[in-house]
Structures are given as structure tokens and as C-alpha cells.
Amino acid sequence: MKTTTVNTLVQYIIWLCLIVFSFSSIVHANDNYKLGSGDTIKITVFGQEDLSIEVLLNDSGKVDYPFLGQLQATGKxxxxxxxxxxTGLKGDYLINPNVSVSIVEYRPFFIDGEVNKPGGYPFQPGLSVNKAAALAGGYTERASLTKIFIIRSNDPEQKSVNVHANTSVMPGDIITVKQSYF
Known part of the structure; x- marks a missing residue:
């Protein structure tokens, strides 16, 4: 009986550690992610319903926020x-506001060239070029898996870079799968 209890406790601890690790990696990934046009975000101020909003970031990247006016969100x-x-709410409006900002929906990525259904698709964390191609109906018969190019949305020069099929994709990226001649 004691062995069963210990085994159950160990399984519970392992399960709890996996959840904590998964959550911390998601939080860490979001700490590096820069907001951009096309992202839908949710701003929550706990205990203040009138200050909690959900908004799609437009081309200007600004959010009209109560009491604070227009705030630049993109690039942050x-x-x-x-x-x-x-910082904006603290003092004049609230003593110690508890603010949370989360992503409701990432901006889409785009895939064209030798895939069955080229176009824009909703980004999902953990997306690779292969997974993106699968969302786009898979590669065509003439697709070259060595001639895949990405233009990164965060690249100011917008250079097309040759990548591998297991390369990570980010929101706003443009993937082009070239044709193979053999």
C-alpha cells in the first residue's frame, strides 16, 4: 500500500514539474516575442473591467487605451x-495596478510557391517550415526541399534567406518553396 502511495506521489510531482516547465518555456518564448501589426492582444487590469480590452493591432501599431490615450505596442x-x-496607470489612476497583456491571436505567416494551398495562415507556437507546408496542403510534386526561402518579418532589410524544412517560422514570416527541376 505504501509503495502505491509513493508511486502516485512521484507521478504527481513529475506531472507538476512538466506543467511548470511547459508554462515557463511559453512565458520565456513570449518574453522575446515582439508585438506587430496583425496581432490580437488582450489587456487585463484585474478588478477594473473598464480598463480591460481586447484589440487587433493595426498598421500604426497603436492602442487607444482609457486614460492613457494612444500607446505604441508594435516593436515591444x-x-x-x-x-x-x-506605469501609466500607477499613481494618478490606481495605487498598484495588476496589469496583464497576453496574445489572443498571433499575426499570420504566409507561404507560397510549391505548396498545394498557398496563402496566409494563423501562426501557432512551435511552427516549422514542414508544419507550415502541411497547413498549406503539403508540398507539390515539384517542390524542392533544398530551395526554401524565408523573409523574416523582423528583418528591416527583408532579405530572402535559404533555410531547411525544420527551420522555425515566426508570425509575419513569408515562406517561398521553389520548384525542383528533377
Whole structure:
């Protein structure tokens, strides 16, 4: 009986550690992610319903926020934007606001060339070129798996870079799968 209890406790601890590790890696990934046009975000100020909003970031990347006016969101991490709102509300409006900013929906990525259904698709964390191609109906018969190019949305020069099929894809990226001649 004691062995069963210990085994159950060990399984519970392992399960709890996996959840904590998964959550911390998601939080870490979002700490590096910069907001951009096309992202839908949710701003929550706990205990203040009138200050909690959900908004799609347009081309200007600004959010009309109660009491604070227009705030620039694009180019900032979730933590930076959250801190900006916290700082703006603290003092004049609230004593110690508890602000949370989260992504409801990432901006899409785009895939064209030798895939069955080229177009824009909703980004999903953990997306690779192969997974993106699968969302686009798979590669065509003439697709070259050595001639795959990405233009990164965060690259100011917008250079097309040759990548592998297991390369990570980010929101706003443009993937082009070239044709193979053999």
C-alpha cells in the first residue's frame, strides 16, 4: 500500500514539474516575442473591467487605451508593453495596478510557391517550415526541399534567406518553396 502511495506521489510531482516547465518555456518564448501589426492582444487590469480590452493591432501599431490615450505596442515585448500600461496607470489612476497583456491571436505567416494551398495562415507556437507546408496542403510534386526561402518579418532589410524544412517560422514570416527541376 505504501509503495502505491509513493508511486502516485512521484507521478504527481513529475506531472507538476512538466506543467511548470511547459508554462515557463511559453512565458520565456513570449518574453522575446515582439508585438506587430496583425496581432490580437488582450489587456487585463484585474478588478477594473473598464480598463480591460481586447484589440487587433493595426498598421500604426497603436492602442487607444482609457486614460492613457494612444500607446505604441508594435516593436515591444509583452512585458515591456505591460510595464508601460502599469506605469501609466500607477499613481494618478490606481495605487498598484495588476496589469496583464497576453496574445489572443498571433499575426499570420504566409507561404507560397510549391505548396498545394498557398496563402496566409494563423501562426501557432512551435511552427516549422514542414508544419507550415502541411497547413498549406503539403508540398507539390515539384517542390524542392533544398530551395526554401524565408523573409523574416523582423528583418528591416527583408532579405530572402535559404533555410531547411525544420527551420522555425515566426508570425509575419513569408515562406517561398521553389520548384525542383528533377
Amino acid at each position: 515585448t509583452l512585458t515591456q508593453f505591460q510595464q508601460q500600461i502599469h
